[in-house]
Amino acid sequence: MATFGNLSDRLAETFKNLRTKGKLTAADVDGTVREIRRALLDADVALEVVKAFTGIVRERALSDEVNKALNPAQQVVQIVNEELVQILGGTQRRLEFAKKPPTIIMLAGLQGAGKTTLAGKLAKWLAKDGHTPLLVAADLQRPNAVTQLEVVARQAGVAVYAPEPGNGVGDPVKVARDGVKWAVQKVHDVVIVDTAGRLGVDAELMKQAANIRKAIDPDEVLFVIDAMIGQDAVATAKAFQDGVDFTGVVLTKLDGDARGGAALSVASLTGRPIMFASTGEGLDDFEPFHPDRMAGRILDLGDILTLIEQA
Amino acid sequence: MAERTPWSLSGALRGMFAKKTIDDATWDDLEDALIQADFGPGVTEVVVAELRAKVAKYNTTDPADLQRMLREGIEERLAAYNPTLTLSERPAIVLVVGVNGVGKTTTIGKFAKFLHTYGRTVVIGAADTFRAGAVEQLATWADRAGAQIVRPQMEGQDPASVAFQTVDKAKREGIEIVLIDTAGRLQTKGGLMDELTKIRRVVEKQAPIAEVLLVLDATTGQNGLAQAEAFIEHAGVTGLVLTKLDGSAKGGFVLAVQEKTGIPIKLVGQGEGINDLTGFTPHVFAQKLIG
Ligand SMILES: Nc1nc2c(ncn2[C@@H]2O[C@H](COP(=O)(O)OP(=O)(O)OP(=O)(O)O)[C@@H](O)[C@H]2O)c(=O)[nH]1
Ligand SMILES: Nc1nc2c(ncn2[C@@H]2O[C@H](COP(=O)(O)OP(=O)(O)OP(=O)(O)O)[C@@H](O)[C@H]2O)c(=O)[nH]1
Ligand SMILES: [Mg+2]
Ligand SMILES: [Mg+2]
Numbered sequence: 121m122a123t124f125g126n127l128s129d130r131l132a133e134t135f136k137n138l139r140t141k142g143k144l145t146a147a148d149v150d151g152t153v154r155e156i157r158r159a160l161l162d163a164d165v166a167l168e169v170v171k172a173f174t175g176i177v178r179e180r181a182l183s184d185e186v187n188k189a190l191n192p193a194q195q196v197v198q199i200v201n202e203e204l205v206q207i208l209g210g211t212q213r214r215l216e217f218a219k220k221p222p223t224i225i226m227l228a229g230l231q232g233a234g235k236t237t238l239a240g241k242l243a244k245w246l247a248k249d250g251h252t253p254l255l256v257a258a259d260l261q262r263p264n265a266v267t268q269l270e271v272v273a274r275q276a277g278v279a280v281y282a283p284e285p286g287n288g289v290g291d292p293v294k295v296a297r298d299g300v301k302w303a304v305q306k307v308h309d310v311v312i313v314d315t316a317g318r319l320g321v322d323a324e325l326m327k328q329a330a331n332i333r334k335a336i337d338p339d340e341v342l343f344v345i346d347a348m349i350g351q352d353a354v355a356t357a358k359a360f361q362d363g364v365d366f367t368g369v370v371l372t373k374l375d376g377d378a379r380g381g382a383a384l385s386v387a388s389l390t391g392r393p394i395m396f397a398s399t400g401e402g403l404d405d406f407e408p409f410h411p412d413r414m415a416g417r418i419l420d421l422g423d424i425l426t427l428i429e430q431a
Numbered sequence: 432m433a434e435r436t437p438w439s440l441s442g443a444l445r446g447m448f449a450k451k452t453i454d455d456a457t458w459d460d461l462e463d464a465l466i467q468a469d470f471g472p473g474v475t476e477v478v479v480a481e482l483r484a485k486v487a488k489y490n491t492t493d494p495a496d497l498q499r500m501l502r503e504g505i506e507e508r509l510a511a512y513n514p515t516l517t518l519s520e521r522p523a524i525v526l527v528v529g530v531n532g533v534g535k536t537t538t539i540g541k542f543a544k545f546l547h548t549y550g551r552t553v554v555i556g557a558a559d560t561f562r563a564g565a566v567e568q569l570a571t572w573a574d575r576a577g578a579q580i581v582r583p584q585m586e587g588q589d590p591a592s593v594a595f596q597t598v599d600k601a602k603r604e605g606i607e608i609v610l611i612d613t614a615g616r617l618q619t620k621g622g623l624m625d626e627l628t629k630i631r632r633v634v635e636k637q638a639p640i641a642e643v644l645l646v647l648d649a650t651t652g653q654n655g656l657a658q659a660e661a662f663i664e665h666a667g668v669t670g671l672v673l674t675k676l677d678g679s680a681k682g683g684f685v686l687a688v689q690e691k692t693g694i695p696i697k698l699v700g701q702g703e704g705i706n707d708l709t710g711f712t713p714h715v716f717a718q719k720l721i722g
Binding site for chain 2: 158161162163164167230231232233234236237240261262263264265267268269270271272275287319320321346348349350351352354355356359373375376377378379381382401
């Protein structure tokens with residue numbers, strides 16, 4: 121996107137000028153902060169997060185740590201990067217396994233976010249590590265969601281529990297509960313429960329998700345969110361946090377060119393760690409989340425850092 | 432139907448229009464509200480500047496005037512394009528494209544039902560031969576909609592050949608409308624985008640394509656613009672479908688998409704049910720957006 125090239129250039133330009141000047145004035149900092157604000161908004165970072173973030177950056181940029189620095193401009197970029205990484209979670213968090221198996225993982229999120237695909241990815245990844253995951257088909261709403269999960273399970277080479285045909289037939293709460301019992305019986309050490317997509321404003325379906333959670337008491341509830349989402353990330357993340365609550369976030373479709381401001385928004389608004397990144401349609405396109413890489417992606421900071429070093 | 436919060440611009444905007452006079456805070460609130468509706472920082476700047484000029488010109492301090500000017504301005508911009516679908520050819524071939532998970536297959540199901548209700552005969556081509564369960568999902572929709580379906584004969588069959596067979600069937604049997612579902616693909620994937628170009632080419636050898644509909648998800652942010660540009664280039668898009676407007680997302684990015692590409696919004700999806708599809712009415716859209 122054009123604006124980003126521009127941002128790198130404009131910031132680099134600002135910093136080049138600053139470099140010859142030495143000390144930063146409030147006006148210099150405000151100009152830079154305005155550029156950062158614009159870039160964050162273009163990257164779809166939620167407005168309230170942008171406001172809080174630029175406030176902190178401005179304050180730190182005007183403090184002694186910057187004015188005493190050898191290269192104040194570079195110091196500002198460092199601050200931006202640090203604050204981004206800080207919000208994004210600093211360090212990675214791994215999956216929490218139950219002391220007494222099976223470990224129960226529930227997936228939740230908007231329609232089309234990538235839950236069912238993720239179920240397959242997680243299962244394959246865990247199976248490779250010697251686990252024996254079971255996929256549970258508790259989306260009985262979306263046409264042929266059950267078929268899709270069955271195919272995904274076959275591709276991943278794992279077992280699936282799908283007692284109901286779906287397409288509006290069957291009770292997802294019961295299927296989830298029975299799925300866990302089935303896993304205990306058949307000695308699966310991980311259970312991954314796929315659920316239907318639902319909107320934040322859909323009170324009835326949100327309640328159903330809460331009921332599934334109550335019925336299975338999962339060790340992890342993963343909120344699956346599309347990296348292309350815009351400002352609605354705020355309403356949606358809050359609705360899912362209030363409605364079902366989640367223990368971690370998975371960001372999907374990161375193989376595209378979306379800046380992924382949603383990552384920053386959700387992490388900042390909910391305080392829940394982003395645990396995995398989904399990076400393609402294939403079941404191997406999946407990795408633990410790297411906060412530092414994401415920070416660079418959102419603001420194109422990698423480029424800026426090199427540009428400044430060259431300046 | 433579940434309980435739903437009404438679909439309108441954020442509380443900030445409502446509060447702003449309830450004030451007695453227009454002041455500096457009004458402009459900040461307006462900017463915030465537009466950003467939160469995903470208009471994007473660029474369009475927001477322009478809209479706010481235009482409104483400032485109008486308010487100065489008409490010398491008003493009444494927020495109600497501002498609200499009306501905003502609504503009319505947005506409506507006028509949305510209405511600058513013709514939202515009518517062109518389905519007069521026989522068969523009328525409609526290709527449906529878009530990134531992953533936006534609602535292509537669901538839209539086809541709803542659209543087929545709509546056409547069926549109006550007495551048209553419809554055949555659907557399952558040219559998403561890739562995604563797990565995609566053909567079965569589409570078949571369920573075809574069944575609900577009273578449409579026929581052409582499935583791939585084997586797993587992973589070339590999607591262009593499925594599209595070919597679908598058009599062929601329509602021509603042989605005199606079926607009026609052909610709807611072709613395609614696999615979701617991110618606009619950055621060159622190979623997959625070329626595949627769309629190929630589907631198009633193969634179909635066009637048999638008959639002209641009436642509409643290429645690009646499905647955009649209302650929850651999308653500024654990436655929507657990049658999606659539109661790439662799909663226009665590779666698939667020759669003639670109309671936009673905005674889905675998931677039943678949620679809290681406003682889909683403000685489509686204003687920029689329409690204006691930058693000149694491609695009109697033609698259909699709007701507002702739910703997972705078979706009847707949750709309507710034509711695009713600028714007046715209604717602006718009214719819901721601005722209040
Ligand atoms: N490019 C890309 N596509 C993805 C990724 N994850 C999922 N998808 C695709 O996105 C679409 C939706 O994925 P699903 O797994 O069906 O999403 P879901 O959340 O289960 O959807 P619902 O059950 O309808 O709510 C499919 O086309 C997937 O192949 C990803 O990381 N990258
Ligand atoms: N709330 C809501 N959900 C929708 C709407 N349109 C589609 N969906 C849901 O979004 C999810 C994805 O829809 P699909 O029709 O499978 O999307 P697609 O674009 O065909 O997905 P791929 O083929 O995987 O790329 C499903 O759960 C649908 O039920 C809509 O207007 N509103
Ligand atoms: Mg699913
Ligand atoms: Mg589909």
